[in-house]
Amino acid sequence: MRVDVVTLFPEFVRQCAGFGVVGRAVERGLLELEAWNPRDRAEGGYRRVDDTACGGGPGMVLLIEPLRKTLAAARQAAATPAPVIFLSPQGRRLNQDKVRQLAALPRMILLCGRYEGIDQRLIEHEVDEELSIGDYVLSGGELAAAVVIDAIGRLQEGALGDAESAAQDSFSDGLLDCPHYTRPVVHEFGAVPAVLVSGDHAAIKRWRRQQSLGRTWLRRPELLEPLLLNADDQRLLDEFKLEHKGHPHEQDH
Ligand code: ADE
DSSP: OEEEEEOSOHHHHHHHTTSHHHHHHHHTTSSEEEEEOGGGGOOTTTTOOEEEOTTOOSSEEEOHHHHHHHHHHHHHTSSSOOOEEEEEEEEEEOOHHHHHHHHTSSEEEEEEOBTTEEOHHHHHHHOSEEEESSSSOOSBSHHHHHHHHHHHHTTSTTOSSSTTTTTTSTTTTSSOOOOOOOSOSEETTEEOOGGGGSOOHHHHHHHHHHHHHHHHHHHOHHHHTTOOOOHHHHHHHHHHHHHTTTOTTOOOO
């Protein structure tokens, strides 16, 4: 897929997408990334991209025209239509379902704000969707854009080495991930759960599923509410709850 990012800090976004799984996806052409700086389309010697807020108050507001021109240039850089997604704490909260939806698009344009915000008229005329990465305020949309790029980049076909890895992620089936262990099996910090070194693949699968269900119940019980558990899952969870009797919804770490 292709992602165009409109940002006053194009280098930041390029760098963020230059490492690990996403860096490899970009290198292999699974993810095409282009960053656009509205300052390049700003007027005057100072190439102004912002001005004081109408009505007064502290902080600067990003001007309509440099952003409008930059969005037009980004749109025209490829034939595929692209929704414009504005990263903002006022947006709909990102989750793995939304990540999956976005990852399946052929293209999108991410718009990053700075300072106090962007002129509301630009948002109303040019933005298709506002997206937040959580209930806290960042100093700009770039980190949020990097989060979106990472989350969708790793879901591009062929980006992850093991085709199974994404299917086993936390949230992929609405549940949190199970714990993971590696060697040494016995360590000062404790031993790896015996089942994982038993060689009994069915038992390992069951244990992992139970840990996933149990952790979700302990840490994020609200995620379980919309899920219709089948009889096997319900039994695994009931068993887990029995083992954790007296510690309902207590963090297990
Ligand atoms: N820009 C500033 N804060 C943000 C947030 N929480 N999510 C997305 N974009 C942002």
